[in-house]
Amino acid sequence: MEFVQNFPFICIILSLFSGPLSSVLSGKKAKWWNAFVITAIGLMNIAVLAFVVSTGEPYVYRMGHFSAPWGNEIRVGILEAVMAVFFCVTMLLCMLGGIAEREEEIEESKQNLYYIMVNLLLSSLLALIYTNDLFTAYVFVEINTISACGLIMIRQNGRTIVAATRYMIMSLLGSGMLLLGICFLYSITGHLLMSNIQQAVWNLHETGMYQVPLLVAVGLMSVGLAVKSALFPFHGWLPDAYGYSTVSSAAILSSLVSKGYIFLLLKIFYRVIGFEVIKDSKVIHVLFVFGIAGMIIGSIDAIRENSIRRMIAYSSVAQIGYIYMGFGLGTELGVLSSVFHILCHAATKALLFLSASSLTEVSGDSTSFFDLTGAGYRNKAAGLAFTVGSLSMVGFPMLGGFISKILFAQAAVGHAYKMLPTLIALAVSTILNTVYFLKTVIRIYTPMRSEEKKEKQYKLVTMGQQPVKSAALLCFVALNLVLGLFSQPILTLLERGLSMFA
Numbered sequence: 001m002e003f004v005q006n007f008p009f010i011c012i013i014l015s016l017f018s019g020p021l022s023s024v025l026s027g028k029k030a031k032w033w034n035a036f037v038i039t040a041i042g043l044m045n046i047a048v049l050a051f052v053v054s055t056g057e058p059y060v061y062r063m064g065h066f067s068a069p070w071g072n073e074i075r076v077g078i079l080e081a082v083m084a085v086f087f088c089v090t091m092l093l094c095m096l097g098g099i100a101e102r103e104e105e106i107e108e109s110k111q112n113l114y115y116i117m118v119n120l121l122l123s124s125l126l127a128l129i130y131t132n133d134l135f136t137a138y139v140f141v142e143i144n145t146i147s148a149c150g151l152i153m154i155r156q157n158g159r160t161i162v163a164a165t166r167y168m169i170m171s172l173l174g175s176g177m178l179l180l181g182i183c184f185l186y187s188i189t190g191h192l193l194m195s196n197i198q199q200a201v202w203n204l205h206e207t208g209m210y211q212v213p214l215l216v217a218v219g220l221m222s223v224g225l226a227v228k229s230a231l232f233p234f235h236g237w238l239p240d241a242y243g244y245s246t247v248s249s250a251a252i253l254s255s256l257v258s259k260g261y262i263f264l265l266l267k268i269f270y271r272v273i274g275f276e277v278i279k280d281s282k283v284i285h286v287l288f289v290f291g292i293a294g295m296i297i298g299s300i301d302a303i304r305e306n307s308i309r310r311m312i313a314y315s316s317v318a319q320i321g322y323i324y325m326g327f328g329l330g331t332e333l334g335v336l337s338s339v340f341h342i343l344c345h346a347a348t349k350a351l352l353f354l355s356a357s358s359l360t361e362v363s364g365d366s367t368s369f370f371d372l373t374g375a376g377y378r379n380k381a382a383g384l385a386f387t388v389g390s391l392s393m394v395g396f397p398m399l400g401g402f403i404s405k406i407l408f409a410q411a412a413v414g415h416a417y418k419m420l421p422t423l424i425a426l427a428v429s430t431i432l433n434t435v436y437f438l439k440t441v442i443r444i445y446t447p448m449r450s451e452e453k454k455e456k457q458y459k460l461v462t463m464g465q466q467p468v469k470s471a472a473l474l475c476f477v478a479l480n481l482v483l484g485l486f487s488q489p490i491l492t493l494l495e496r497g498l499s500m501f502a
Helices: 003-023 028-057 080-098 099-105 107-131 134-153 158-189 194-207 212-227 238-244 247-273 275-280 283-304 308-328 332-361 382-392 398-410 419-444 450-456 467-485 487-499
Strands: 059-062 073-076
Touching: 003 028, 003 059, 003 107, 028 080, 028 107, 059 450, 073 080, 073 107, 080 099, 080 107, 080 247, 080 332, 080 382, 080 467, 080 487, 099 107, 099 467, 107 134, 107 247, 107 398, 107 419, 134 247, 134 398, 158 212, 158 398, 158 450, 194 212, 194 247, 194 275, 194 308, 212 283, 212 450, 238 247, 238 308, 247 275, 247 308, 247 382, 275 450, 275 487, 308 332, 308 419, 332 382, 332 398, 332 467, 382 398, 382 419, 382 467, 398 419, 398 467, 398 487, 419 467, 467 487
Parallel strands: none
Antiparallel strands: 059 073
């Protein structure tokens, strides 16, 4: 075995044990240790990606070299490595972009606690990406839930405590359904290792045995992860959780946490149940309907909001609807479109939350649209970043969001029953995206009247005053351009990853 093949396990363990280590460090030292850990893990995952691309084959890493059922496994392919690299890059930029706000909003004595949660969150995301054991995935789902809840309530004010409580209640409901589904699946297959379960499920599918318990298990796991990833109508916890937490927390929660659950669901579809069995079930039809509903209802809710952060939060509901709609099409291209949209949404949503934070900072810390008038002139870097993120969500050419919508439309064409609903939903959702995003862009670039300038006297911020945050914003802008301008090689890589995913 090549040494680089140990890196996924090392990454999970390194981030897992960095949490307790951060507890004995000061806030400043924990901050730099966290940045070092994320960077090191990102570099190791880049090496893993280069290795699996060069070999063209996935590989299995056995814990302690014991096979199932006594041992546990990590399975690494192109798609897993791409997701791990992208998650590390996104988390590092989110953390760098929110440094100033964290130091202001979090008590000094609790700052190292924040980095404990971030390290545990990264460990759980990597485990969800790489693990080949279904129960291990459940364990790290719970670690993910607890860490995310800590990130929400770290500010210790009334709104964040209520938001964290609502998040915990809904998330535990989803976790319970996931666990019940795993128990049903274990009872009819006798396995927890994903590859072993798939073989047993295929045998049951061929013989026609236990079809109802199998459908119940798939339904429970799908709905449980849909609840945790805020698919409509299970999204009630999301606006407060994203709208009132620190900017780093909002960026990480919107761009990474929900995507970790969605990626686990993708693994269940491909590696646990088998995509052919999933297509024969009715579950994907349910996900398709709720995905389309989320695309429309989430956008309508965003239009009705008067707070920029809550508007971006409701936009996430719509974008998660896109991903589930792609799964619901039940085609390889539909799944590929959803996987690409996971990358686009992660890069864009973090960009929007970070830039919105800077715009509110130069608007008297107000998130109201009226107070944001002219904010794009008071912080030019944030104004540019928010504009690029908005255009990407609308589907402007040269940006990642445009490629996503084109892919979804192509995936729907030729589908007997789902083509027309998909194309209509894409058109309506794009119009609604344009309404609330471009309305905000127009607002931040509308000059203030002279009497308003004298009355409010908002401060101006240049890139030189916030070099780290400005650099993070520009990196996210570049990432969106890369996803738009160089989509073909990225799609080819993702397609290769999906082909070896099962």
